[in-house]
Amino acid sequence: MRRVVVVAVVVVQLGLVARGYWSDHKQFAFQMFPESSTWRATVVRVTADGRRVPIERQWSGYRWDELVRVRGLSYPSIRHHADAGLDNQLAFLEAALDWVASNTPRDRETRYLEATVTSWHNADPPRVGVLRSSVREGAG
Amino acid sequence: MNTAAARASPDARGVVAPFDDLLGRAVSMRALALLRVLAGPVVLVHLRPFLADALDGRIYRDAFYEPYAAWYPEVPRGIYVGLLLLAAAAAVAMSLGLLTRLATTTAFVIVAYNQFLSTTHFHNNRAYLIIVLGLLVVAPCGRELSVDAWVRRRRGRPALDPSAPAWPLWLLRFECAAIYGASGLSKLVDPDWFGGTVTWQRVVRSREQFDAWPLPDWAWSVLTDRGFHTGAAKMIVLTELFIALGLWWPRTRYAAVWVALVFHIAIEMSASVQVFSYLGIAVLVVWAVPSTRDRVLRIDPTARGHRQWAGVVRTLDWLARFRVEPAPPGSQIEVVDRDGTMIRGAPALGLALSRLPLTAWFALPAPLLPAVRRARRAGRDGAFVRAHSPISER
Numbered sequence: 021m022r023r024v025v026v027v028a029v030v031v032v033q034l035g036l037v038a039r040g041y042w043s044d045h046k047q048f049a050f051q052m053f054p055e056s057s058t059w060r061a062t063v064v065r066v067t068a069d070g071r072r073v074p075i076e077r078q079w080s081g082y083r084w085d086e087l088v089r090v091r092g093l094s095y096p097s098i099r100h101h102a103d104a105g106l107d108n109q110l111a112f113l114e115a116a117l118d119w120v121a122s123n124t125p126r127d128r129e130t131r132y133l134e135a136t137v138t139s140w141h142n143a144d145p146p147r148v149g150v151l152r153s154s155v156r157e158g159a160g
Numbered sequence: 161m162n163t164a165a166a167r168a169s170p171d172a173r174g175v176v177a178p179f180d181d182l183l184g185r186a187v188s189m190r191a192l193a194l195l196r197v198l199a200g201p202v203v204l205v206h207l208r209p210f211l212a213d214a215l216d217g218r219i220y221r222d223a224f225y226e227p228y229a230a231w232y233p234e235v236p237r238g239i240y241v242g243l244l245l246l247a248a249a250a251a252v253a254m255s256l257g258l259l260t261r262l263a264t265t266t267a268f269v270i271v272a273y274n275q276f277l278s279t280t281h282f283h284n285n286r287a288y289l290i291i292v293l294g295l296l297v298v299a300p301c302g303r304e305l306s307v308d309a310w311v312r313r314r315r316g317r318p319a320l321d322p323s324a325p326a327w328p329l330w331l332l333r334f335e336c337a338a339i340y341g342a343s344g345l346s347k348l349v350d351p352d353w354f355g356g357t358v359t360w361q362r363v364v365r366s367r368e369q370f371d372a373w374p375l376p377d378w379a380w381s382v383l384t385d386r387g388f389h390t391g392a393a394k395m396i397v398l399t400e401l402f403i404a405l406g407l408w409w410p411r412t413r414y415a416a417v418w419v420a421l422v423f424h425i426a427i428e429m430s431a432s433v434q435v436f437s438y439l440g441i442a443v444l445v446v447w448a449v450p451s452t453r454d455r456v457l458r459i460d461p462t463a464r465g466h467r468q469w470a471g472v473v474r475t476l477d478w479l480a481r482f483r484v485e486p487a488p489p490g491s492q493i494e495v496v497d498r499d500g501t502m503i504r505g506a507p508a509l510g511l512a513l514s515r516l517p518l519t520a521w522f523a524l525p526a527p528l529l530p531a532v533r534r535a536r537r538a539g540r541d542g543a544f545v546r547a548h549s550p551i552s553e554r
Contacts, residue, residue, distance in 0.1 A: 022183050022327045023176070029331055037342045045279055048287050050342040053431065055352070056361035088224040090280045101365065112226075112280065119224045142352040143361060 044111035046104065057106040059139040061096040061113060061151075065130040072134070080127040087123070088116045096135065106139050110151065113137065117153035131155055183327040187450035190322065192301035192329060193257075194478050194517070196264065198442040199292055200255025202435045203267050206289055207248050210274065214241045225278035232276065243270050254296075257306020261297070268293035284339075285436035291335050292443060299328035305478075322452075332446045337404045339440075340420070344400030347393070354397055356389030363389070399423055407447055414514075417444050418524045445479065445517060449498070452480035457512055458487040458494040466493055469509065476516040497539070507535035 040049020064072040075084040085094040091112045092100045102109035117133045133153040247270035253263035272290050302308050303320040347353040406416030428437035459466035470484045495508040510526030513519040
């Protein structure tokens with residue numbers, strides 16, 4: 021029995037280490053300080069009437085920095101280090117957009133949130149991309 | 161022999177039997193008992209931000225979080241906060257060795273449950289903590305250095321056997337080495353890391369943080385020099401890989417432990433890694449040979465200095481390396497090593513200090529000093545002569 025347990029743990033651990041090379045989230049892969057990459061994003065709420073409102077402005081009693089307090093996402097307009105790598109950081113940002121879109125019931129005007137992300141992978145030139153939350157039902 | 165083993169071919173049994181023997185051999189659990197004591201404060205430090213938020217009336221789901229799976233159970237707010245408090249109490253009990261297995265299991269289950277509530281909770285240091293707690297749960301590590309053992313003694317009941325099958329220890333050694341190996345390998349295969357770009361950019365972009373350090377201008381020039389990082393990055397990668405591999409061989413183990421300590425302290429000074437440094441250093445105790453009281457420190461009980469040294473060794477000998485025995489009046493302090501090597505005087509003290517967890521880092525280079533090497537050589541020759549003399553054969 022203990023032989024099975026030991027072999028299973030070793031195999032699973034090695035599998036998780038390998039998974040770290042392609043997964044955005046690298047649980048138990050132990051890739052420490054993987055990149056010097058940095059990022060910043062302009063995040064806006066796109067309303068039903070087409071306005072693009074920066075999330076730095078409070079809306080319907082919500083504040084972005086109170087809704088999103090972890091993983092260096094509270095102030096996206098400031099250039100940050102991507103602690104666990106750029107892919108990981110942007111996966112969190114995308115999930116945060118979705119969470120905010122789904123958890124702001126008093127907001128009746130936002131259709132979706134959009135982040136225009138400028139990222140610098142290590143010493144590479146900057147790249148610009150756009151992330152969007154899912155579209156909110158019943159906005160406007 | 162079980163049915164599967166009976167059916168296995170002789171060749172397979174030849175491979176499996178030594179493996180089984182390695183995993184099943186009873187060894188001292190002292191290192192894991194010490195690690196258990198040290199892990200309690202790590203759990204408390206880990207829980208602190210969650211508890212601080214909870215006491216301010218906030219929990220993880222009041223702001224952005226991302227569950228791993230929709231089916232993962234989430235408990236009501238009051239119960240969640242209660243679980244965090246229970247985990248903190250369990251961590252204290254685990255360190256003290258009070259209802260050790262129950263406390264360790266409780267701490268492990270709650271810390272792991274909390275970790276898997278959200279992808280945002282994940283950090284490498286927390287993953288390592290879960291691994292360590294999980295292996296402490298399956299190892300009988302409460303039979304010494306614990307209130308449980310003390311209560312047992314007070315009640316006049318015989319002490320439980322402090323040795324147990326070695327497999328949890330081997331697994332923890334594997335995990336410890338795997339972490340350094342995985343980290344080193346990921347940097348080795350990344351041209352930006354191995355070429356120095358990553359460390360160079362991190363230093364240059366963290367200038368504000370480094371400004372708080374009392375660094376002379378020339379040191380700052382070196383640290384921000386691109387060429388310096390071309391070499392430094394390779395040193396970092398090779399250091400991690402050396403630790404991962406060096407821990408496995410007795411000849412390189414002490415060096416690997418020594419380097420690992422320096423490595424963790426350097427990381428702690430230059431980056432915020434939460435409990436990783438403390439935990440990483442604490443786990444190094446599992447590399448101690450899992451046997452106890454197999455070295456002897458002989459002192460002259462009439463000499464005050466000797467008694468003081470014996471006190472130091474007894475107090476700091478958390479891994480139970482030494483038996484302290486009296487020597488005839490006028491004798492020098494003497495250490496008899498595991499292999500029978502006998503050394504006396506200052507080299508003996510150097511050797512003793514190099515085998516105590518708190519002083520090991522400072523004293524580990526001592527056995528490399530010429531005087532200590534000479535003393536060990538002479539002691540080994542002496543041990544050989546004694547072992548092969550007619551008197552010893554009797």
